[in-house]
Amino acid sequence: MAGSIPASRTGSRAAGGTYAGAPPTAARRKSSSLTAESWRRFRRHRLALFGSVVLLLMVVTVLAGPLVYRVPIDEIDFKAKLKGPSWAHPLGTDDLGQDVLARMLYGGRISLAVGLSAMLIAITVGTAVGAMAGFMGGYTDHALMRVTDLFLSLPGLPLLLLIVYLFRDGLKKALGPEVGVFVLIVAVIGGLRWMPVARLVRAQFLSLREKEFVEAARGLGAPPVRQVLRHILPNSVGPVIVAGTIDVAAAIIAESSLSFLGLGFPPDIPTWGRILFDAKDNLDFAPHWALFPGTAIFLTVLSINYIGDGLRDALDPRKVL
Amino acid sequence: MTKYIVRRLLIIVPVLAGISLVLFTILAMAPGDPFEELATNPNVPPEVRMNLRAQFGLDDPIAVRYVRWFTSMMKGDWGFSFVSRVNVETLIMQRLPTTILVIGSAQLLGLLIAIPIGVYSATRPYSLFDQIATTGAFLGFSLPTFFTGLLFILFFSIYLDWLPFIYRADISASGWRWWWEHIRQAIMPVAVLGLFQAASMTRFMRSAVLDVIQLDYVRTARAKGLAERVTVVKHVVRNALIPVVTLVALQVPTIFAGALITEQIFRVPGIGSLLISSILANDTPVIMAITFVFSALVVVFNLVADILYGWLDPRISYR
Numbered sequence: 001m002a003g004s005i006p007a008s009r010t011g012s013r014a015a016g017g018t019y020a021g022a023p024p025t026a027a028r029r030k031s032s033s034l035t036a037e038s039w040r041r042f043r044r045h046r047l048a049l050f051g052s053v054v055l056l057l058m059v060v061t062v063l064a065g066p067l068v069y070r071v072p073i074d075e076i077d078f079k080a081k082l083k084g085p086s087w088a089h090p091l092g093t094d095d096l097g098q099d100v101l102a103r104m105l106y107g108g109r110i111s112l113a114v115g116l117s118a119m120l121i122a123i124t125v126g127t128a129v130g131a132m133a134g135f136m137g138g139y140t141d142h143a144l145m146r147v148t149d150l151f152l153s154l155p156g157l158p159l160l161l162l163i164v165y166l167f168r169d170g171l172k173k174a175l176g177p178e179v180g181v182f183v184l185i186v187a188v189i190g191g192l193r194w195m196p197v198a199r200l201v202r203a204q205f206l207s208l209r210e211k212e213f214v215e216a217a218r219g220l221g222a223p224p225v226r227q228v229l230r231h232i233l234p235n236s237v238g239p240v241i242v243a244g245t246i247d248v249a250a251a252i253i254a255e256s257s258l259s260f261l262g263l264g265f266p267p268d269i270p271t272w273g274r275i276l277f278d279a280k281d282n283l284d285f286a287p288h289w290a291l292f293p294g295t296a297i298f299l300t301v302l303s304i305n306y307i308g309d310g311l312r313d314a315l316d317p318r319k320v321l
Numbered sequence: 322m323t324k325y326i327v328r329r330l331l332i333i334v335p336v337l338a339g340i341s342l343v344l345f346t347i348l349a350m351a352p353g354d355p356f357e358e359l360a361t362n363p364n365v366p367p368e369v370r371m372n373l374r375a376q377f378g379l380d381d382p383i384a385v386r387y388v389r390w391f392t393s394m395m396k397g398d399w400g401f402s403f404v405s406r407v408n409v410e411t412l413i414m415q416r417l418p419t420t421i422l423v424i425g426s427a428q429l430l431g432l433l434i435a436i437p438i439g440v441y442s443a444t445r446p447y448s449l450f451d452q453i454a455t456t457g458a459f460l461g462f463s464l465p466t467f468f469t470g471l472l473f474i475l476f477f478s479i480y481l482d483w484l485p486f487i488y489r490a491d492i493s494a495s496g497w498r499w500w501w502e503h504i505r506q507a508i509m510p511v512a513v514l515g516l517f518q519a520a521s522m523t524r525f526m527r528s529a530v531l532d533v534i535q536l537d538y539v540r541t542a543r544a545k546g547l548a549e550r551v552t553v554v555k556h557v558v559r560n561a562l563i564p565v566v567t568l569v570a571l572q573v574p575t576i577f578a579g580a581l582i583t584e585q586i587f588r589v590p591g592i593g594s595l596l597i598s599s600i601l602a603n604d605t606p607v608i609m610a611i612t613f614v615f616s617a618l619v620v621v622f623n624l625v626a627d628i629l630y631g632w633l634d635p636r637i638s639y640r
Contacts, residue, residue: 154340154619156574162600162609162612253465261581261582276467284479302459305463
């Protein structure tokens with residue numbers, strides 16, 4: 001799991017202040033909406049732009065690839081086992097003669113889906129907890145923050161292994177092997193990664209709650225739900241987006257680690273980590289088998305991290321770009 | 322100061338209780354029964370099974386079971402391993418030193434790399450060195466440890482044939498040779514883990530130094546004519562290390578995750594690989610105990626960081 005929330009390029013801390021309104025420079029530019037302004041700032045970060053292109057390519061390949069490249073993922077051919085890249089098998093074959101490219105295209109879908117879904121869970125739970133703590137304050141805040149601290153001191157991967165070990169069979173029976181494992185892994189990864197988001201959102205809420213525009217809304221008689229949903233929440237999404245981006249990368253690594261330890265998806269669902277797990281004992285005969293999925297994970301994670309870095313710069317109003 | 326440490330120590334107890342509650346809830350919610358094997362075995366009559374359940378207290382209310390489990394955990398009675406028929410605590414104590422050694426050396430290596438590089442690039446922001454270092458750090462923490470490990474094996478063990486890729490606890494050599502063999506086999510696991518840690522620590526260090534270097538007292542130090550070296554080492558680095566300590570402590574769970582994976586790749590006989598093999602062998606007492614040990618270690622390292630933080634930063638009052 002990559003570091004929680006790395007510091008930004010210039011060393012300014014993650015936005016603890018407010019993210020309200022357009023930055024002062026926007027006044028001179030005519031009619032730039034908040035989104036357009038953020039996009040302009042994002043484009044300034046060339047590596048982030050590059051990361052977006054790579055990630056987009058990756059997603060398109062993984063989604064459209066199997067439609068174009070119609071080699072089955074489980075066609076066993078012992079005559080062609082452990083072969084390096086060739087015209088018939090662009091990324092070589094594994095120990096059963098199965099096509100590595102086809103397997104990677106299939107597995108990539110799952111790896112990316114796990115990353116995105118786990119991130120959504122983490123963000124939803126984190127925002128809910130942080131918003132409640134920050135808005136209600138007092139005893140609720142205190143209790144929720146203790147829970148957050150408790151979750152922060154849980155060891156992620158060992159606990160992930162423990163939960164997957166205990167619940168895998170039950171969920172497999174209930175939902176089928178593929179969906180069961182997917183739901184379990186996504187829920188657990190998401191459920192163990194919401195704490196940083198909760199803290200960020202709480203900090204945002206604490207400061208935004210006292211701002212004039214929220215006070216005005218309160219004065220006009222807006223009920224608490226409207227204050228939160230309409231006024232506070234939209235103004236605190238910046239840091240959440242950044243944290244969410246990095247969570248995707250962390251979730252992909254977590255899933256790959258699980259599969260790499262042989263405890264994630266079953267062998268007939270070749271996620272990238274699972275392919276690496278199968279490949280690791282054949283490094284000396286067939287290095288390509290491990291190198292391709294490993295590089296895929298690395299490139300995906302790197303692009304996502306760069307995008308997160310770019311978003312952090314783009315969404316930090318205190319930073320002049 | 323003593324009062325502060327005692328207070329911190331007292332906070333540990335509820336935290337550990339909370340963690341154990343989470344672990345126990347997970348275990349209690351899990352489907353499956355430790356006596357499943359007996360239930361399906363036709364040679365065991367149902368009455369015997371009922372008796373066994375009663376004897377082990379499995380039919381008691383969940384709160385009672387939790388209290389019993391927690392008190393025996395605290396007393397150091399962690400049960401028997403189903404597979405190796407050894408006390409769990411003996412098993413863990415055999416493996417723990419190796420893990421601590423690998424993690425400790427990796428952490429040390431990480432700091433030795435990260436502090437100089439972070440300071441050097443922060444004192445020359447956006448220079449060529451800084452750009453290379455920042456990019457390197459970014460690549461470093463985007464490279465998952467399981468892939469770096471495989472790359473290291475591929476390059477240093479298979480291609481160059483310099484280092485062994487299997488960690489052996491029973492080396493039949495003595496004296497210098499024994500030491501040499503041990504160091505040689507530890508190089509790759511420690512390097513994989515250490516470089517990964519170094520990547521994120523370099524970023525922490527760089528941004529901490531950048532924050533500190535623009536403060537007024539640094540300008541004062543320069544203005545009164547201190548050499549740049551002295552300013553950086555005595556005034557900047559010492560203060561920049563304060564936030565880094567906390568961040569490094571918060572990274573501890575990540576180190577354990579990394580250690581688990583590296584131990585598995587290089588077959589280091591530590592508690593990480595014990596956890597994996599216990600999971601594969603359905604050895605529940607060992608799995609629970611190791612997860613608890615990992616949690617306890619995280620809590621302990623957080624405590625150490627808190628105390629160090631209080632010691633390093635005089636603005637923190639030891640209330």
